[in-house]
Amino acid sequence: MDLLTIPLHDAFAPLAVSFVLAAMGLNIHYGYTGLLNFGQAAFAAVGAYAMGVAIASFDVPFIPAVILGVLFSVLLALLMGIPTLRLRADYLAIVTIAVAEVLRLFFTTTNKDYFHARDGVSGFTSGFRNANPYSEGMLGFSRNDLWVMTVGWLLVAFFCLLTWLLVRSPWGRVLKSIREDEDAVRSLGKNVYYYKLQALILGGVIGAFGGFVGALGLASVQPDSYNLDFTFIAFTMLILGGAARVLSPVVGAVLFWGLLSFLQTLLSKLIGEWGVIPDSILNSEQIGNVRFMVVGLSLMLLMIYRPQGIFGDKKELAIDGR
Amino acid sequence: MVKSRPLAVLAALLVAVLTLGIAVGASPARADDEDESERTLTAQLEDSASGNTPVEGVEITVTTSDGDEFTGTTDADGLVEIVFTSPAGTPVTVSLDEDTLPEGAQLRPGTKTELTVSSTLSTISVDFAIGPDNRDVETKLDRIPGAIYNGLLFGLVMAMAALGLSMIFGTTGLTNFAHGELVTLGAVCTYLLNVAAGIPFLLAVPMTVVVALGFGWLQNRILWAPLRHRGTGLIAMMIVTIGLQFLMRNFFAYITGSRTELYDDFTSPTGKDFAGLFTYTGRDLAVAAVSIAVLTVVLLALSYTRLGRATRAVADNPALAASSGINVDRVISIVWVVGTALAALAGAFLAFQLGITYQIGQLVLLLLFAAVTVGGLGSVWGALIGSLIIGVLIELSTLVIPTDLKNAGALALLIVILLVRPQGILGRRERIG
Numbered sequence: 201m202d203l204l205t206i207p208l209h210d211a212f213a214p215l216a217v218s219f220v221l222a223a224m225g226l227n228i229h230y231g232y233t234g235l236l237n238f239g240q241a242a243f244a245a246v247g248a249y250a251m252g253v254a255i256a257s258f259d260v261p262f263i264p265a266v267i268l269g270v271l272f273s274v275l276l277a278l279l280m281g282i283p284t285l286r287l288r289a290d291y292l293a294i295v296t297i298a299v300a301e302v303l304r305l306f307f308t309t310t311n312k313d314y315f316h317a318r319d320g321v322s323g324f325t326s327g328f329r330n331a332n333p334y335s336e337g338m339l340g341f342s343r344n345d346l347w348v349m350t351v352g353w354l355l356v357a358f359f360c361l362l363t364w365l366l367v368r369s370p371w372g373r374v375l376k377s378i379r380e381d382e383d384a385v386r387s388l389g390k391n392v393y394y395y396k397l398q399a400l401i402l403g404g405v406i407g408a409f410g411g412f413v414g415a416l417g418l419a420s421v422q423p424d425s426y427n428l429d430f431t432f433i434a435f436t437m438l439i440l441g442g443a444a445r446v447l448s449p450v451v452g453a454v455l456f457w458g459l460l461s462f463l464q465t466l467l468s469k470l471i472g473e474w475g476v477i478p479d480s481i482l483n484s485e486q487i488g489n490v491r492f493m494v495v496g497l498s499l500m501l502l503m504i505y506r507p508q509g510i511f512g513d514k515k516e517l518a519i520d521g522r
Numbered sequence: 523m524v525k526s527r528p529l530a531v532l533a534a535l536l537v538a539v540l541t542l543g544i545a546v547g548a549s550p551a552r553a554d555d556e557d558e559s560e561r562t563l564t565a566q567l568e569d570s571a572s573g574n575t576p577v578e579g580v581e582i583t584v585t586t587s588d589g590d591e592f593t594g595t596t597d598a599d600g601l602v603e604i605v606f607t608s609p610a611g612t613p614v615t616v617s618l619d620e621d622t623l624p625e626g627a628q629l630r631p632g633t634k635t636e637l638t639v640s641s642t643l644s645t646i647s648v649d650f651a652i653g654p655d656n657r658d659v660e661t662k663l664d665r666i667p668g669a670i671y672n673g674l675l676f677g678l679v680m681a682m683a684a685l686g687l688s689m690i691f692g693t694t695g696l697t698n699f700a701h702g703e704l705v706t707l708g709a710v711c712t713y714l715l716n717v718a719a720g721i722p723f724l725l726a727v728p729m730t731v732v733v734a735l736g737f738g739w740l741q742n743r744i745l746w747a748p749l750r751h752r753g754t755g756l757i758a759m760m761i762v763t764i765g766l767q768f769l770m771r772n773f774f775a776y777i778t779g780s781r782t783e784l785y786d787d788f789t790s791p792t793g794k795d796f797a798g799l800f801t802y803t804g805r806d807l808a809v810a811a812v813s814i815a816v817l818t819v820v821l822l823a824l825s826y827t828r829l830g831r832a833t834r835a836v837a838d839n840p841a842l843a844a845s846s847g848i849n850v851d852r853v854i855s856i857v858w859v860v861g862t863a864l865a866a867l868a869g870a871f872l873a874f875q876l877g878i879t880y881q882i883g884q885l886v887l888l889l890l891f892a893a894v895t896v897g898g899l900g901s902v903w904g905a906l907i908g909s910l911i912i913g914v915l916i917e918l919s920t921l922v923i924p925t926d927l928k929n930a931g932a933l934a935l936l937i938v939i940l941l942v943r944p945q946g947i948l949g950r951r952e953r954i955g
Contacts, residue, residue: 236761284940287940287944289756298888298892309924432764435764493772499761500765503762
C-alpha cells in the first residue's frame with residue numbers, strides 16, 4: 201500500500217511544487233524561447249537565500265523579503281544573459297551551468313555568519329506560518345505543509361494563467377518565432393536580444409518562486425538542495441510533460457516526482473523489508489544514485505525517442521542550435 | 523533573543539581569534555537547551571625558546587559564566603585536561619597563572635593570560651604561546667612560484683581533456699556536457715584496475731586508455747552517430763549529453779559509494795625543493811612529461827598527417843570535406859575515440875590532485891568550459907593555451923581569495939572573455955553568432 205500512497209503524497213508535497221515552478225520557468229526559457237538554461241537551480245537558490253537571509257539575519261518582513269528574492273533573481277538573469285544572449289545557444293548553457301556551480305560553492309564556503317555553510321539558513325518561516333489558516337493537518341500532511349502547498353499550488357495556477365496569456369500575446373509570438381528562426385525575427389525589426397533577456401528574467405523569476413516554496417516547505421535553505429541535480433530533474437520533468445505547452449510542466453513534474461518517489465519506496469522495500477536485493481549490490485545509501493541514474497537515462501531516452509514528451513507537438517519544437 | 527545570540531557569539535569569537543591568534547574549533551552556536559553539560563578543555567604548552575619543549579607545572583583555570591572555577595596543571599608533556607560543567611551555549615574564560623610558569627619560560631609578547639572561548643563543542647582546545655615567535659612566516663610573494671608551477675601542471679593535464687572537448691565541438695558542433703564524466707571514467711577505471719584488481723599503476727593507466735578508446739568508439743557508434751544520421755538538432759543532442767552526464771555521474775557515485783579514494787601506488791611521493799622557489803615531485807615530472815608528449819603527438823598529428831588534415835577539413839566545413847572524398851563519419855568516429863581516451867588519461871592523472879571521486883567530472887567540466895571558451899571554442903591550440911591560463915589563474919587566485927572559491931576565478935574570466943572577445947583568444951568569429 202505504501203507503494204501507492206507515498207508516491208501520491210510526495211507528488212503533491214511542497215518539494216514537488218518547487219520543482220513544478222522550476223520546470224515552468226524552464227518552459228519559458230527552453231519551450232517557448234529556445235534558450236538552454238542549465239542553471240535553473242541558481243535562480244531558485246538566489247531567491248531562497250535572499251528571502252531566508254533577509255528574514256533570519258535582518259528581520260525583514262515576509263513580503264519585502266520575497267520581493268528582494270525576486271530582485272536578486274532578476275539581477276542574476278541579467279548577469280548571465282547580458283554576456284551570452286548575443287552568442288550561440290551553447291554559450292548560455294555553459295555560463296548558466298558554471299554560475300549555478302559557483303553560486304553553490306559561494307553559499308557553502310563564504311559568509312558563514314549569514315549562510316551557515318552546509319547547515320543552511322533557518323528560522324525564517326514564522327512570518328509565513330503565522331498566517332496559516334489551517335488548524336490541523338490532514339491526508340498525512342502537517343498543517344505547515346498544507347499551508348505551503350495551498351500557497352504553492354495557487355502560485356502554480358497564477359503562473360500558468362500568466363504563461364497562457366503571455367504566449368498568446370504578440371510578445372509570446374515573438375518568443376516562439378525567436379525559437380524557430382532568430383534571423384527571420386531580426387529581419388522583421390525586432391530586437392531579439394531584449395526579447396531573450398526578458399524571457400530569461402521571467403523564467404528565472406518563476407524559478408525563484410520555486411526556491412521560495414521549496415525553502416518554506418523544508419523550513420531551511422541548504423546549498424546542496426540547489427546542485428545541478430535540481431536543474432536536470434526539472435528539465436526531465438519539462439521534457440516528459442512536453443515543452444511549449446502551458447500545463448505540461450505541471451503534469452510532467454507531478455508524474456515524474458511521483459515516479460521517482462515510487463522508485464525510492466520500491467528500492468528501499470526491495471533491500472529492506474523484502475530483502476530481495478542483497479546489500480552488496482545495493483545499499484540504502486546507493487538508492488539515491490540509482491534514482492538519479494534513472495533520471496539521466498529517462499532524459500536521454502525522452503530526448504531521443506519522444507522529444508515532444510506527453511503533450512508536446514513535434515512540429516512546433518523543431519529547435520536547432522546552429 | 524534567538525536571533526541576536528549567534529551574532530553576539532560570533533563577535534566574541536572574532537575578538538578571541540583576532541586578539542590572541544588562536545584556533546578555536548567553532549561551531550554554529552545555536553544550543554537551545556539550558557542544561558549544564560560536562561565538557562573538556564585541553565591545552566598543550568610548549569616553549570619555542572628551547573625547541574618546543576613541553577612546559578610543566580603551569581596552572582590553568584576555567585571560569586564558567588556561573589562563576590564556577592575548575593583548575594588543572596600541565597603534566598610532563600605540557601598537556602592539561604580539565605573537565606568542567608557549564609551552562610550550554612555560554613562562553614567560558616580560560617586563564618593561565620603566569621606565576622606558575624617555570625624559570626626562563628616567558629609568554630610571547632602580545633599573548634594574553636586570559637581567553638574567552640565561545641565554542642559550544644564538548645571538547646575545546648586553547649593555546650598559550652610561550653617563547654619568541656620564530657615561525658617561518660610565508661608571504662604571498664613566496665607562494666607565487668609554487669602557484670604557477672602547480673597551475674601549469676594542472677593546466678597541462680587538463681589540456682588533454684580540453685583538446686578532446688574542442689575537437690568534438692569542432693567536428694560535430696556539439697558541446698559535450700558529459701565530457702567531465704569521461705575524465706571521471708579515467709580516474710575510476712584506473713582506480714578499479716589498480717586497487718580492486720591489484721594491477722600496478724603504470725600498467726593500469728595504459729589499460730584505462732584502451733578501455734576509454736573502446737568506450738569512445740562505442741558511444742559514437744550506439745548514440746551519437748545514429749542521432750547525427752537522424753538529423754537530431756544540436757540543442758536536443760546537448761540535452762542528451764546532459765542526460766548522459768547525469769547517468770554516468772551517478773553510476774560512478776554508485777561504484778565508489780560516494781567516497782573519495784586513493785590509488786595504491788604513488789600516493790605520497792617525496793617532494794624535492796627547486797632553488798627554494800617551489801616543491802616538485804618525481805610523480806609531477808612524470809605526469810607533466812607524459813602530458814606534454816601526448817599533447818605534442820596529437821597536435822603534430824592534426825597538423826601533418828592525412829587524418830589530421832581530414833579532421834581539420836571536417837571541422838572547417840563538413841559538406842565540403844565530404845564532397846572532396848573525406849569519410850566524414852570515420853573522422854568523427856576517430857575524434858570521439860581519441861577525445862575520450864585523452865579525457866580518461868587526464869582523469870587518471872587528475873585523481874592524484876583531486877582524489878578519486880564521482881565529483882571530478884562536474885568540477886572539471888566547469889574548468890574545461892572556461893578553458894576552451896577562453897582559448898577559443900573549436901580551436902586546438904586555443905584549448906591548450908586556455909587550459910594553461912585557467913590552471914595558473916585558479917592557483918594564483920588562491921593568494922587573494924579562499925581556496926574553496928578558487929574555481930570562481932575561472933568563471934569570472936569566462937564571463938569577461940564572453941563580454942569582450944566571445945570567440946576567445948584563438949577562435950574565429952563566424953563560429954559564435
